[in-house]
Amino acid sequence: MKIRPLALLPILVLAACSAEPVRLYRLREAAPDTAEFASYARLEQAVGMANQFLTESPYSRGFPAEAATFSLGMSDVLLHLKNEGILVVRIETAGWADARTQFGDGVHPTENGFMTARVRGEDATGDGNYDSTFFQLEAVEMAAVLLRQATTMREIQARGELDYWLNYDLLGLDPNSGWMENATIDRRAYAVQDGFYQWVSEGPGTETPEEESEGEPARLRQDTPRGGGNFPEPDVGDGK
Secondary structure (H helix, E strand, O other): OOOOHHHHHHHHHHHHOOOEEOOHHHHHOOOOOOHHHHHHHHHHHHHHHHHHHHHHOHHHHHOOOOOOEEEEOOOOEEEEEOOOEEEEEEEEEOOOOOOHHHOOOOEEEOOOEEEEOEOOHHHOOOOHHHHEHHHHOOHHHHHHHHHHHHHHHHHHHHHOHHHHHHHHHHHHHOHHHOOHHHOHHHHHHHHHHHHHHHHHHOOOOOOOHHHHOOOOOOOOOOOOOOOOOOOOOOOOOOOO
8 A cells, every 4th residue: 555645644743743953062061982972072073164165175065055064063063154144954863753764864854954964773872962873974974964964954945944854854754746856846955065075085185174284275276177077067056
């Protein structure tokens, strides 16, 4: 029997009540020799890489904002947008009843930021601040998720929350309508992520802030064409 997208609405409503927001200060204030403190250090590196990508890489031009930079606030990641203010990117950990992170790569966009899957089994602490799988990632992967989800948030802003919710949370669950990077609604977000990985694969410009401070900041090769390499021109539509 085929499950229609609307039949999942009660599950999504129930799941939305079970998500637990991550408080970054809990990680930042952890003891220096703990995994929690190490995960915050990787997040700092990720923010540095994402900012360097947005500032220096020609592959970042699909990102839907000019002069955008990330920083770490008390509880959330902050996205600073020139002439627009600050966009709060909240990270949440999925609750026990939440099925949204079971589809795709374990990350689900929300109107406030994004949600990640929860560590299960004997490694789970029972605290959503520590059990978010996002904080198990390496710095490069963290940066890619931040860039993709921030792009998605801008898409939600452009479309309106209701339009995006209907097209992603409901219709997007049907594989016949497109899935993840193949979904029209998420094409820009995955193009930005692919551009970041292209930039990382080329080597230059991916040092962490600590490594940069020991010498001149690395730059992309000056002869690298905009949209060059195997990164395709992003199909981003008109002004969205």
